[in-house]
Amino acid sequence: MSFARVRALVVVGVLAVIAMVFVGVTLVRDTQAGKEVASDCQEGDKLADTRLRQSKDIKINVYNGTDTVGMANTLKIDFQNRQFKVLKAGDAPKKVKGIDEAVAILRYGPKGVGSYQVLRAYFLNEAQPEFQLEREDDTVDVIIGGEFKQLATITEVNQALSQRDPESTQLPPRTCADPNLS
Known part of the structure; x- marks a missing residue:
């Protein structure tokens, strides 16, 4: 091996060691470790979980808002x-205004925003949202309305999720996306 090649290998080796030291120092001194703060949050806003979950990770309560017996079950x-994951099923606790003209009403809180989006697709984006800011859990209440016929197929759900209008994907008022869940 010639002296020029040895010198070139030494220079490349030194540069590689310097690069590894810089990467190590950068990782150790990283100030963004831990919880991030959402940049679009205003004071008093609640963090929203916007992840589109798989159905096995979505908890729901199913309520019958119609006069048809056994619809919830x-x-x-x-x-x-x-x-x-169906936690409860039965008749709606009280008469819901406008339920006879609706396919369904989906009630959810900040932790259920992504779950709501998935469930809405099962109703071909025709379910009415009812956001509850003070709700603390990630469960979505599904209240079946008079216009309900059947749930969408998996293919229809995937199409509905891909064809969501921009308005339906906006965050509810007084919420902001949780950057730690993205």
Whole structure:
């Protein structure tokens, strides 16, 4: 091996060691480790979980808002067959205004924003949102309306998720995306 080649290898080796030292120092002194603060949050805003979850990770309550007996239990079975975690099923606790003209109403809080988006696709984006800012859990209440026929197929759900209008993907008022969940 010639002296020029040895010198070139030494120079490349030294540069590689210097680069590794800089990377190591950068990783050790990283000030962004831990929790990030959402840059678009205003004072009093709640952090929203906007992740589109898989059905097996979505918790729901199914309520029948119609006069049809047994609708909640039938839909509970349909959701369970699609791997949703159904916590409760039964008649709606009280009469919901406008439910007879709706396919469904989906009630959710800041921790259920992404789950709401997925569930809305199962109703072909025709379910009405009812955001509850003070809600602390990630469960979504599904209240079946008079216009409900059936849940969408997996293909229809995927199409509905890909064809969401920009308005439906906006964050609810007084929330901002949680950067630690993105």
